[in-house]
Amino acid sequence: MSSSSSTSRNQLQVTHIQSREGTRLKKCSFFEWKDEEQAEGYYKNLLYFLKQKLDAKEDLSEMNNLRRRIAEVEFLLSQEQYTVAKSEKEVYDARKAIGRYMMIVALLFACLVICVLKLEGDCT
Secondary structure, three states, X not given: OEEEEEEOXXXXXXXXXXXXXXXEEEEEEEEEEOOOOOOOOHHHHHHHHHHHHHHHHHHHHHHHHHHHHHHHHHHHHHHHHHHHHHHHHHHHHHXXXXXXXXXXXXHHHHXXXXXXXXXXXXXX
8 A cells, every 4th residue: 555645735635546447547636634733933933923913013004193283283283384384473573663752753753852942942
């Protein structure tokens, strides 16, 4: 009796058995499951590898959440920068207006002084 076998990747073994009964050749083929022995620590390493993949996906999810939060904060920052720039322009415009009003007040004061001096000169 002779036998031959081949193992596929999924550990399904196909077995062929041949035997001679008198002048007749008898052949039988069947499938059987054969567990291969795993190297020491195989399952531990597999669990570690799968956990690493899971952690990487969680890290990726966390990174995406952080990126989304950064985008939100950058948007809020740009709004605040716009508000600050607008306020700075208003302050600049107000200072210009105050400068003009101070010049007008100075001119009016000068006119008042001139009028008072002129009136005093007319009274004497």
